[in-house]
Each structure stands twice: as C-alpha cells, then as structure tokens.
Amino acid sequence: MKKRNFITGTIAGLVAAAALGGVVAAQEVTLRLHQFLPPPAPVPAQILKPWAEGVEKASDGRIKIQHFDAMSLGGRPPELMDQARDGVVDLSMTVVGYTPGRFPRTEVFELPFMMTDPVATAAAYWEMVENDFQNNEYKDVKVLGAWVHGPGLIHTKDGVNKLEDLKGLTLRGPTRIINDLLGELGAEPVGMPLPAIPEALSKGVVKGTVIPWEVTTAIRLSELVGNHTEFAGDEAFYTAAIVLVMNKAKYDALPDDLKAILDAESGAKLSTFATQVMWDMDAPAKKIAVDAGNTVVTLDEAEVARWKEAAEPVVDRWIADMESKGIDGAALIEEARALIKKHGG
DSSP states (O other): OHHHHHHHHHHHHHHHHHHHHHHHHHTOEEEEEEOSSOTTSHIIIIIIHHHHHHHHHHTTTSEEEEEEOTTTTSSOGGGHHHHHHHTSSSEEEEEGGGSTTSSTGGGGGGSTTOOSSHHHHHHHHHHHHHHTGGGTTTTTEEEEEEEEOSOEEEEESSOOOSGGGGTTOEEEESSHHHHHHHHHTTOEEEEOOGGGHHHHHHTTSOSEEEEEGGGGGGGTGGGTOOEEEEEOSSSOSOOOEEEEEEEHHHHHTSOHHHHHHHHHHSHHHHHHHHHHHHHHTHHHHHHHHHHTTOEEEEEOHHHHHHHHHHHHHHHHHHHHHHHHTTOOHHHHHHHHHHHHHHTTO
C-alpha cells in the first residue's frame, strides 16, 4: 500500500510540476521590435537596445526582445505604426508624422518654434499621451515611449544664410507640419522618410533636408552636403514626434507582473532618456561636419525673429484644421507650452 501511495504521489507530483512548467512557459514572451534606422544609429544602438536590455533584466529574462533594424521585416517606414497595430510585429519605433494627418493632436509639438528644452518637451509629450492621446489617437496601440529629437536645422548643398535663401529651394521634410512650415517660408518641400534622403540628394530630387545633427551620421549627410544652418535662441526651429508602440492585444495578454515591469521601464523614463541621448549625440555629429570642412552658420536672433513671424500662418492653419476635426488646437498649444515649462523648459 505504501509503495502504491508513493507511486501515486510521484505521478501526481510530476503532473503538477509539468502543469507549473506550462504556467511558467506561458509567462515568458518574445517581442519583435521593428524600426527604420540602421543598427549603428544612435536610436537603435543607444536607446532601443539598452531599453530592451533593461526590460529583459528586470523581468529575469521572461521578456525577450528581438531587434529588426532598417526595415528588415519588410514594408516602408510609413507602415510601421500599422504593423504594430495589426500584429505584423509586436513593437515598432517610428516618426509619428510618417503617417500624415492620422495623429493630429501630437502635431502640437511639431509646430514651429514650439520646443525649448528637448527633455522637458519629451516629458510634456509623454504626459499628454498618458492623460489624453493614448485614449484617442493612439487607441489602437499601446504607447510605451513618446519623445522628440534635438533642435532641427537645415542642411543644404548651397547654404541658407537668410530667409530669402529658402525661396524655391527643394527641401526634404519629415512630416506634414514641417513641410507646411518649409512651404510657408518659401521652400519647395518634398516629403519622405529619412532613409530616402541620400538617394534624393544624389539624384538632385532635393537640394537639402531638415533633420537634427544626431541622425546625420546614420546617412553620412556631411559627405552629401556642405552647409548647415542653425538657429540662435532658446526655441528650436522645429522638432519631430517619435513613438515606440506595442500591439495592443499582445500587451493586454501579458501577465500583470510583466505588464508592470514593462510599464516601469517605459513611459516617462524611456521618453526622457531617449530624448537626452538624441540631444547628447548632436554635438559629436556636428563635429564630424566641422572636421570635414563643412560650413556651419547660426542665424542671429534678429534673423530668427523674421522666420518666427513668417511661420505664424502655419500655426493659424493648424488651429483651423484642428477645429474642423472637433479638436481645440489653441487649448492644446497652451497645454503643451505649460507642460514644457512645468518640466523645466
């Protein structure tokens, strides 16, 4: 009888262990992260991969993140948001404005001369995502991070030293708002994602581009153009909104403890970290251009004031466009500015 009890107990124990093993296995998850930049670029190398390592460590390896850079899973950069929404990938990092007009509230941070301190702006952006945007324009995905890059500037073959130099100049722009700004200032904007810039410059499709210093290294821009135009003052010419999003069903299916870990490593922590990294990388990227003998000019505050005045219709049009969508654009501007100031900008 004792032997029978021992065998029965042993079998029961094995069954329980197997069941427990199944629970543990079910709590492990592998997430595929897709984005458009090459692996050595600062965003994947110094933001996304360190963030993923932090998530993996905090979860004791129960969350694993696989990185697929430079659109290696297929598609084009404007499709990244939908890839995450539709479950083609689990995570995607993208510039929000690559899908023009679909995320109108977010555009408030891309308005001309809106951004002061980039990290404060990222903190403000994340707060508005958490309190507002997640439940409306991002309702089809789970936003894990929302940030901006450092001050945007103009990079051209022939140089821009005053407002009039923009007239008729073909310039690549990243988003709807920034292209509207370039057009209002006299340029001929050509919208395209960042990976398309080198070919467009080499073929003469554009004569220049607007991007921050940091990302110039990813496309070796200082070898393609010889002139760079910066702006004096505390307010940046422009910035672009960036997000890391997750498939909503995949997020909802996570056990509560893994959700808590993912949330703790993401959100405001990731958003401000990402912006700080991008901002910090502006200086070494600028040094590459200077060391190459390129010309860097800084428009003085009097000249910048002319650009600000010329850009005012862009803001007016955006507010009118928001009103047509039932959104109070003026209130969003006021809120964004107040939050940037609150966070130290």
